[in-house]
Amino acid sequence: MKNFVNNCYRVVKTIIENYINIVLFFIVVTNLFAFITFARKNLFEYHKSLTSRFEIAVFLKLNYDKPEVIDSKIRSLYNVRSCIFLSKEKVKEKLIGLEKEILITEGNPFPDAFSIAPLEITGSAVENLSVQLSQVDGIEEVGFDKDLLAIIDNLSSLVKFTDLIFKLNLAIVYILLLTVVFLRYMEIIKIPKQVWASKWMPQLVEVFLSTNKKVFKEILYDYKLFTGLISVISGITMFVILSLLMLKDRFVLLSIPDVILVTVTSFSAVITIIVYEKWFTS
Secondary structure, three states: OHHHHHHHHHHHHHHHHHHHHHHHHHHHHHHHHHHHHHHHHHHHHHHHHHHHHOOEEEEEOOOOOOHHHHHHHHHOOOOEEEEEEEOHHHHHHHOHHHOOOOOOOOOOOOOOEEEEEEOOOOHHHHHHHHHHHHOOOOEEEEEEOHHHHHHHHHHHHHHHHHHHHHHHHHHHHHHHHHHHHHHHHHHHHOOOHHHHOOOOHHHHHHHHHHHOHHHHHHHHOOHHHHHHHHHHHHHHHHHHHHHHHHOOOOOOOOOHHHHHHHHHHHHHHHHHHHHHHHHHOO
């Protein structure tokens, strides 16, 4: 036990003395990528929540007695995901919560209506659908929440931007890793492209592994690899703990697959840097 504690102390001391910059760098990188993943997940969830609440209200003319005809016409329009008929009684019940703002007299002054969920919720798509609905015979009025539509429109752009940043991060890390390995392979074999291109993949892998066996072993026992792994795990653990303490009541937290993705991607960045240093700068 004493030897184990001493070994741990020596490892930690070595890391602090020689690799503190690496530790800080990869903790920051891991937290940054975790934050991008977290922001993307929550923007998607918020966008999904808002779009599920958005609807177009279609009010029929008073005493119109053929709602099934209008129902079929509405469903035939492009960009209609669902169409729900609301009788005048249902419309009145739905507006009961607004009684402080709307004076509901005795009887029922409301017409039958339809609640429509569009397939594509953008400003232009909803406006086009609204115009088409207003032209259907038997429909008196078409309405929707313009403020909510504006929020969804702006949020859609932000969701696309965040998703692009997320995918670019993934692409950059893995492309760099594959590029470094491929360049090393090209340096090893030193033969014309037409020759190595014709080889079978198992032969290529065998040549690559056998030639780099010593280098792989050095990398495996490199303090930087261990330091990078500890840094990545520390960074993602820190992010998850802070999220649980401060954000759990307002946001959707990272799931286990999200945590695994962040950890693997961040550690791939560690391996890329170590492989580059071992193969190209030594």
